[in-house]
Amino acid sequence: MREQNVRLHTKDGARKKVSVVTLRGLKQRGEKAVCVTAYDYPTAVFADRAGVDVILVGDSAAMTVLGLPNTLGVGMNEMLIFAKAVARGPQRALVIGDLPFLSYQVSNEEAIRNAGAFLTAGCDAVKLEGGARVADRVRAIADAGIAVMGHLGLTPQSFAQQGGYRVQGKTRAAAERIAEDARALEAAGAFAILLEAVPPESAALIRAQLSIPVYGIGAGPDVDGQLVISHDLLGNFVGDITPRFVSRLASLDAVVTQAFGEYAAQVRGGAFPAERHCYAADASGWHTDSDPLADIAVPVGAPTRPLLHTT
Numbered sequence: 001m002r003e004q005n006v007r008l009h010t011k012d013g014a015r016k017k018v019s020v021v022t023l024r025g026l027k028q029r030g031e032k033a034v035c036v037t038a039y040d041y042p043t044a045v046f047a048d049r050a051g052v053d054v055i056l057v058g059d060s061a062a063m064t065v066l067g068l069p070n071t072l073g074v075g076m077n078e079m080l081i082f083a084k085a086v087a088r089g090p091q092r093a094l095v096i097g098d099l100p101f102l103s104y105q106v107s108n109e110e111a112i113r114n115a116g117a118f119l120t121a122g123c124d125a126v127k128l129e130g131g132a133r134v135a136d137r138v139r140a141i142a143d144a145g146i147a148v149m150g151h152l153g154l155t156p157q158s159f160a161q162q163g164g165y166r167v168q169g170k171t172r173a174a175a176e177r178i179a180e181d182a183r184a185l186e187a188a189g190a191f192a193i194l195l196e197a198v199p200p201e202s203a204a205l206i207r208a209q210l211s212i213p214v215y216g217i218g219a220g221p222d223v224d225g226q227l228v229i230s231h232d233l234l235g236n237f238v239g240d241i242t243p244r245f246v247s248r249l250a251s252l253d254a255v256v257t258q259a260f261g262e263y264a265a266q267v268r269g270g271a272f273p274a275e276r277h278c279y280a281a282d283a284s285g286w287h288t289d290s291d292p293l294a295d296i297a298v299p300v301g302a303p304t305r306p307l308l309h310t311t
Helices: 002-008 020-028 041-049 076-087 108-120 132-143 172-188 200-208 230-234 252-269
Strands: 033-037 054-057 094-098 125-129 148-153 192-196 214-217 225-228
Touching: 020 033, 020 094, 033 230, 041 054, 041 076, 054 076, 054 225, 076 094, 076 108, 094 108, 108 125, 108 132, 125 132, 132 148, 132 172, 148 172, 172 192, 172 200, 192 200, 200 214, 225 230
Parallel strands: 033 054, 033 225, 054 094, 094 125, 125 148, 148 192, 192 214, 214 225
Antiparallel strands: none
16 A cells, blocks of 8 residues: 555645656556546546546447447547547546557658547547557657557457457567567557557567556566456446456446346336435425415425425
8 A cells, every 4th residue: 555655646636647668667666557448527537536647538438338239330529539538537647648549650640640539538648559660640640749559369359350359479479570670660660559459478478678658458477567457347338248358346247237227116116206205395385275285285394305406
């Protein structure tokens, strides 16, 4: 707990905002960065309260929130809505906006414009997928004064080109190719690299060739920090995908289903709303000779029910 307090607070007790400089410092001190995805304001607030260092507004929202079969169907319009909601939450965590499919591939100008839109929405940085072939985009975005993270290994926007959702870098030669891409991104100005679905040996080899932080999502322990999809961690992803690299620490699917079931039973059984859930009427002026509610009108001076919410 003492270590967490040191990382969460400055000497005067204030919560210190995480920056790319903070993340470099964690790497230099051998401290792991904690990263999760979020797509809404409450989740971002909860993650920030818990001391998470980085919140990624991932294009995985296409699958986790919108129910789409892959990440290709989400665009800038949706991503900026998610980004604005998430960015309102954290006081400390660095917020990264995930550039969706076709938001940066077409031209440097479009990449800069869309990356800038994430900053306008409140994000601190952006992420994009690809290696040497997008290094020019990374350089353009970085030259525009925008912090950018690279994403290598399994890149979901290119899943068809990669033959599906398959582990990448399984051989030494394949790992060296990813490392070459990573060096190209670092040279172009990326402040960090995210490795997805690569063996630990490959991740360690790649990390050893870079000076910038390397984070993993399904890349083993020998990286500078870990990212997980919040829905996988919390147990509220609706679908058949169950990544082996995630420890499910809650079962919100069961909790939410049970709560809705109990609510439905209360409504159908007449238990809800109960008297405590009802607003109070003014006790005067209800009784007249023709009032159909005269038999149940509240007498003057009788105690009234409290409001549902009081301040």
